[in-house]
Amino acid sequence: MNLTERDKKHIWHPLTQHKLHPESKPIVKAKGALLYDEDGKEYVDAISSWYTAMYGHCNDFIIERAHKQMLRLDQIIFSGFTHEPAVELSEKLMAILPDNQQKLMFNDNGSTATEIGIKMALQFHHNKGTNRKTLLAFEEGFHGDTLGAMSVSGLSVYNGPFEDYFIDVKRIPLPNGENETAILKAIESFHAETPLAGFIYEPLVQGAAGMKMYQAEHLESVLRKCKELGIITVADEVMTGFGKTGSYFASDHITVKPDVMCLSKALTAGLVPMGITTCTQEIYDAFYDDDIGKGLFHAHTYSANPIACATAIAGIELLQSEEIQSNIKQIESWHQQFAKELEQHPKVHLTRQQGVIFALELAIEMERYGNLRYQIYESCMAEGVCLRPLGATIYILAPYVTTRDQMERVYAAIRKVLDVF
Numbered sequence: 001m002n003l004t005e006r007d008k009k010h011i012w013h014p015l016t017q018h019k020l021h022p023e024s025k026p027i028v029k030a031k032g033a034l035l036y037d038e039d040g041k042e043y044v045d046a047i048s049s050w051y052t053a054m055y056g057h058c059n060d061f062i063i064e065r066a067h068k069q070m071l072r073l074d075q076i077i078f079s080g081f082t083h084e085p086a087v088e089l090s091e092k093l094m095a096i097l098p099d100n101q102q103k104l105m106f107n108d109n110g111s112t113a114t115e116i117g118i119k120m121a122l123q124f125h126h127n128k129g130t131n132r133k134t135l136l137a138f139e140e141g142f143h144g145d146t147l148g149a150m151s152v153s154g155l156s157v158y159n160g161p162f163e164d165y166f167i168d169v170k171r172i173p174l175p176n177g178e179n180e181t182a183i184l185k186a187i188e189s190f191h192a193e194t195p196l197a198g199f200i201y202e203p204l205v206q207g208a209a210g211m212k213m214y215q216a217e218h219l220e221s222v223l224r225k226c227k228e229l230g231i232i233t234v235a236d237e238v239m240t241g242f243g244k245t246g247s248y249f250a251s252d253h254i255t256v257k258p259d260v261m262c263l264s265k266a267l268t269a270g271l272v273p274m275g276i277t278t279c280t281q282e283i284y285d286a287f288y289d290d291d292i293g294k295g296l297f298h299a300h301t302y303s304a305n306p307i308a309c310a311t312a313i314a315g316i317e318l319l320q321s322e323e324i325q326s327n328i329k330q331i332e333s334w335h336q337q338f339a340k341e342l343e344q345h346p347k348v349h350l351t352r353q354q355g356v357i358f359a360l361e362l363a364i365e366m367e368r369y370g371n372l373r374y375q376i377y378e379s380c381m382a383e384g385v386c387l388r389p390l391g392a393t394i395y396i397l398a399p400y401v402t403t404r405d406q407m408e409r410v411y412a413a414i415r416k417v418l419d420v421f
């Protein structure tokens, strides 16, 4: 039996309707921006394996750091203990996060990072004795697949069967420069009806919604309104963090800084899973008390795993390097040229870009998980490019180490899609 057959016997894949898509493609190795299958065919990983492997797969520098750490200290309970990689990572992160971030809690992945953000917002008000049990979120946001994270997400394909069990959430549309007054009014009237504890948002780019983008200035007025009403602002930077928007964090583009930030994905450079939730001193202080019950009693067994911390430290060092910073600018300008080329294309409805994130919307009606989307995916794979369209949106979020030739292959696969479909 080959790998695909053996896989089918026991494995239940994420985001997969197995009756429609029974086969999963084996990948046997990866290096830089490339993936290799069993037959030695190579693919440009144009979505960085869900936005994680931004410094390239099997990066020697990162592997060496992880390996060194592995030989010294593998795992230790993080309640009652600490270690050098965790402390060093906290210092390195604080140096690049917005200045108002002061404390951080380690966790395991993007969903746990947002779950903790949500719990911080809810318990902050509980501890203060203010009765606030409702959250505010954007329509079509995505914050993860655990129950709290799902509650604040707005994609019904993911959430349909669970809606009866959700935390109470009020939703607002993405600000577009025209609906601002209506949004601010909606926030006020929601808040008057049932006091809002927190507002969770993906700053500037909504990933899973189809790389939907919106302006910093429009977000600012929403954030200002939240601050005015004492609503804790939670920036979900799980996707946008670590250079993708052209600065370290998307929140760097926005003058109003969040109270809480959620990090994962590129945090550990695609090597091992980890999440981190950071917050201001003010949030932390609301939990700091003689009363044990006011603490945030939340733990994940692998919190601050030393190997994950060492990996994250190495990732931040790469992000800060001149080489990666100049690669980011390069990729930005390649995408700008590609956008120009597509401007007049009859099958391109529009393109958008923020940093190294590039998206184009096809002028074709398409279901999010429909057949056409799958055919486009297959067509790109045949061309040696891994792209996963979200509905009618094809997006590129390739590793920072993608070469000009490799990116050209990605563009060529997209041109072919535009010719054929």
Ligand SMILES: *Cc1c(COP(=O)(O)O)cnc(C)c1O
Pocket: 109, 110, 111, 112, 114, 142, 143, 144, 145, 202, 207, 208, 236, 237, 238, 239, 240, 264, 265
């Ligand atoms: C992927 C993602 C998550 C969830 O992260 P997981 O590690 O898959 O649980 C949360 N928020 C955003 C913005 C994401 O892109």
